[in-house]
Amino acid sequence: MKLSIRKREALAGFMFVAPYVFGLIAFVAGPMLFSLYASFTDYNITSQFNFIGLENYKHMFTKDQLFWTALKNTLIFVVLGVPSYRIAAITLSILLNNAIRGMRVFRTIFYLPVVMSGVASFLLWMQLFSPSSGLINTVLGWFGIQGPAWLYDPFWTKPALVIMGLWAAGGNMLLYLARLKGIPQQLYESAEIDGANVFQKLFKITLPMLTPIIFFDIITGMIGAFQVFQSAYVMTGGTSGGPMNSLLFYNYYLWNKAFQTFDMGYATAMSWFLFVIIMGATLFNLKFSNKWVYYEGADLE
Amino acid sequence: MIGVLREKWKSRTFRKNFGRSIVTLILLGGSIMILSPVWWMISTSLKDMQEIMHYPPTWYPHEIHWDNYVKAWKAANFTRYTLNTLFLAFFGVTANVLSNSFIAYGFAKTRFPGRKILFGIVLGTMMIPGFVTMIPRYILFTKLGWINTYLPLIVPGFFGNAFFIFLLRQFYMSIPNELIEAAMIDGASHFYIWRKIMIPLAKPAIATIAIFAFNGKWNDFVGPLLYLNSEELYTIQVGLHHFKGQVATQWNYLMAASLMALIPVVAIFFTFQSHFIEGMDVAGSSKG
Numbered sequence: 001m002k003l004s005i006r007k008r009e010a011l012a013g014f015m016f017v018a019p020y021v022f023g024l025i026a027f028v029a030g031p032m033l034f035s036l037y038a039s040f041t042d043y044n045i046t047s048q049f050n051f052i053g054l055e056n057y058k059h060m061f062t063k064d065q066l067f068w069t070a071l072k073n074t075l076i077f078v079v080l081g082v083p084s085y086r087i088a089a090i091t092l093s094i095l096l097n098n099a100i101r102g103m104r105v106f107r108t109i110f111y112l113p114v115v116m117s118g119v120a121s122f123l124l125w126m127q128l129f130s131p132s133s134g135l136i137n138t139v140l141g142w143f144g145i146q147g148p149a150w151l152y153d154p155f156w157t158k159p160a161l162v163i164m165g166l167w168a169a170g171g172n173m174l175l176y177l178a179r180l181k182g183i184p185q186q187l188y189e190s191a192e193i194d195g196a197n198v199f200q201k202l203f204k205i206t207l208p209m210l211t212p213i214i215f216f217d218i219i220t221g222m223i224g225a226f227q228v229f230q231s232a233y234v235m236t237g238g239t240s241g242g243p244m245n246s247l248l249f250y251n252y253y254l255w256n257k258a259f260q261t262f263d264m265g266y267a268t269a270m271s272w273f274l275f276v277i278i279m280g281a282t283l284f285n286l287k288f289s290n291k292w293v294y295y296e297g298a299d300l301e
Numbered sequence: 302m303i304g305v306l307r308e309k310w311k312s313r314t315f316r317k318n319f320g321r322s323i324v325t326l327i328l329l330g331g332s333i334m335i336l337s338p339v340w341w342m343i344s345t346s347l348k349d350m351q352e353i354m355h356y357p358p359t360w361y362p363h364e365i366h367w368d369n370y371v372k373a374w375k376a377a378n379f380t381r382y383t384l385n386t387l388f389l390a391f392f393g394v395t396a397n398v399l400s401n402s403f404i405a406y407g408f409a410k411t412r413f414p415g416r417k418i419l420f421g422i423v424l425g426t427m428m429i430p431g432f433v434t435m436i437p438r439y440i441l442f443t444k445l446g447w448i449n450t451y452l453p454l455i456v457p458g459f460f461g462n463a464f465f466i467f468l469l470r471q472f473y474m475s476i477p478n479e480l481i482e483a484a485m486i487d488g489a490s491h492f493y494i495w496r497k498i499m500i501p502l503a504k505p506a507i508a509t510i511a512i513f514a515f516n517g518k519w520n521d522f523v524g525p526l527l528y529l530n531s532e533e534l535y536t537i538q539v540g541l542h543h544f545k546g547q548v549a550t551q552w553n554y555l556m557a558a559s560l561m562a563l564i565p566v567v568a569i570f571f572t573f574q575s576h577f578i579e580g581m582d583v584a585g586s587s588k589g
Contacts, residue, residue, distance in 0.1 A: 009411055012491040016407025017419060019400055023460025028426055031437030038437065045440065092331070098324045108574060109332045112339070115570040115577075118520035119541040120559035124342050126545075127552045135341045138358050167335065174578060198320070220427075227430050230522055234542055251432050258436050259527065271433045278430055 039269035044262045056269035067270070069245050070253035073158065077249065078225040080162045086217060088169035093176035094206060107177075110170030117168065122234040125164045126151065136163075151235060154244040161231055161247075172217055179213045180206070211293040219285055226278050227251055250274055346370070346556035353552050366553070370561065373554040377547065379561070381533055382540035386519060389454055389536060393518035394511050396458035397465055402507055404461045405469035406495045410481055420470075427463045431523075439527060449530045454521070458514075465510050472506035473499060509576040516566055537562045 003011070039056055041049045060067050096106055113121070128135045129150035137147030148156045187205050196204070229251035232242065241248025250270070258267035309315045340360075345353060346369055348362040374380070407413075408420050442453045476499065484494050500507070522538040529535060535543070541562055548554050570577060 006412075009491070010413035013407050013411030013413030013416065016411060016491070016495075017404055017413075019459065020404045020423070020461035020466065021419070023457060024422070024426070027438060027457050027460065028429070028434055031434045031441060032429070034440070035433060035437040038440075045443065095324050095328055095331075098321060100321065101325060102328075106328050106332060107578070108571075109335055111577065112567070112570070113335060115516070115566055116339070116563050118562070119522055119538045120562045123541065123545060123555050123559045124338060127345060127556065128338055128341060130550075130552075132356060133353050133358050133552070135338060135358075141357065167338065170335075223428055223430070227432065229432075234522075234545070237546060238542065251430075254432055258439075264436060264440065268436050271430065271436060274430055275433050278428070282428065 035268040036272060038265050039272050041265045043265040043268075045264055046262075052265070056266045057273070059266070060269060060273065066245070066248065066253055070241075070248050070250045073246065073248055074226060074228065074250040077158055077161065077228050078222060080158060081165055081225050081228075082218065082221045084162060085165060085169055085172060085221060086214065088166050089172035089217070090176055090207075090210065090214065092169060092173040093180055094202070096173065096177060097180045107170075107174075110173060112170070113168040114171040119230075119234055121164075121168075122231055125160075125167075126235055129160050152243055154242070154246040157242050157246045161228070161235075164231065172221075175213055175217060176210060179210055183209045208294045212295060215285070215289050215293045219282055222281055222285070223278055226274065226281070229255065342556050342560060345552050346560055348553050350551060350553060369553045369557045373544075373557040374561065376554060377540055377544045377558075378532065378535075379537070379540060379558065382535050382537045385534060386536040386538075389451060389521075389525075390515050390518040392451075392455045393458055394514045396455065397462055397514040398507055398511055400459050400461050401465040401469055401510060402500060402503065403495065405466045405473055406491070406499055408466065409470045409473035410478070410494075410499070411491060423463050423466055435523075435527070442528065448528060449534065450528075451534070453528045454518075454524050462514075465513070468510065469503065469506055472503055476502055505576070505579070508573070509579060512569060512573055512576050515569065519566055 038049070040051060040053055042052050042055070043049050092110060096103060096110070116124075127133070129137075131137055131147065131149045131152065134150075136150065140147040150156050150160045183206065187209075188201055191201055191205060228249050232247040232249050232252050233255070236242045236247050241252060251274070254267050254270045254274075257263045257270065344360065344362055347365045347367070348359075349364065349366055349369075352359060352363055408416065408423075438453070439448075442448055445452075447453050480498060481494055484498060489497075520538065521536070522542070525534075525536040525539045526542070529539065532543075541558060544558055545555060
């Protein structure tokens, strides 16, 4: 049987993506379907699957106080973190784009915190935030400000995490820099001929041209922020949720439910609810994007 | 004096250079803010605990205690942890380079029904929260008996990673199709083309993937935390976390250990900076 060229190419194509498809079914789609089913049971890894319908979800919403605490903590973190990281990254990239001398050195410096990530950076910031011996309160002391107890003060724990994240704002900055380079110089030049000043150029040219990448960054940023876990886990020693549970984020609570008390059915229900929230937020952003995202024509690279 | 400045201000070049200087100054200030934690980390790691607790804290250690590093290293099984992490990183890099360069070729240079939809799925999976799949995967690996082994951390890497597939596909698409068509006229199969033509041409992109994969494995915390129970299997990240529990607030040892854990990834960063920048560039300039 002689296959046509088309068919042979299709067959080859299938072979190339086969590993991915297998992985997709085995490690993504399959598990997701399983966990969806498990969310309607009381599975706890040793027991059988007892179908209990919407019990898990009902318990989540009506009887579980910590669930609401965790959700609230995560939402606060999203609201604090997502805009501030974006603003920092955009500001940095615009500044960097304008400083011709030493640009590469600055870029390296600002990207360095991104590389220094992981448990080591969490430990570093635990020391930086130390109320008595840390850098932050020392510097605040220079200005006569009595710094708070940061990681021991329920009010300041989340802002502390946001500040730690801002240190690594250089990560997203690269995304914007790449885009900034693609903005045609003629736009700025003709604006200058028309007498535009710095702010007008910023708000009428630079920012609108950046909106597609800002949009992408906000979505990925939100998806990431909703899943905050590692920092809180390490910085609270992996057991408690921080002072007054202020660092008990949604995924942290989920983790405890799944791997400490092994309430897996309940935990999977929580994870699906988070999925729904993230989907909802993403869709909301998509819908809303028409109002403010400006898509240039095909001639922009 | 003001008069002179006013005159100078009228020149556009003067204004531009003035603006540039201000920007450079701001960036310098920012750089100091970014780098001071790094300095603090180094200087704390070299102090003794008394000096650390002293108020107000000093910026430069009075006595430099190089032996903090030795003590910290010996205080926990860091040699073992490092070897473990290197082992995992090696497999992570190999698996990702092989699988993703292979899979991305299928997306970039072959046509098959459903290709667009499947690639859409690839991108879509990047939006799935990790914890949705983490719990069932844990259950799966429990049933397979893979808990407390390295298998759950190694095996999935051979089946592709959405971000790397995306990056490599972008790169492949920039290689002209004529090259492939010419090879096919000479009778080459896609597999041959992939191995002998695309891989050598894609070396820069593959290097970028390798670096990101190494970093990912080196910094992976949740995976090892979840699947590894025996202390001799721990990776550096998990080891550091437990070290914190062990020494509580002995910041000098903690900072020393943390710095040692960071050296490989920082060294790689400085050596291969261009790869980091390029990787982000591709991601940034193609979205929209």
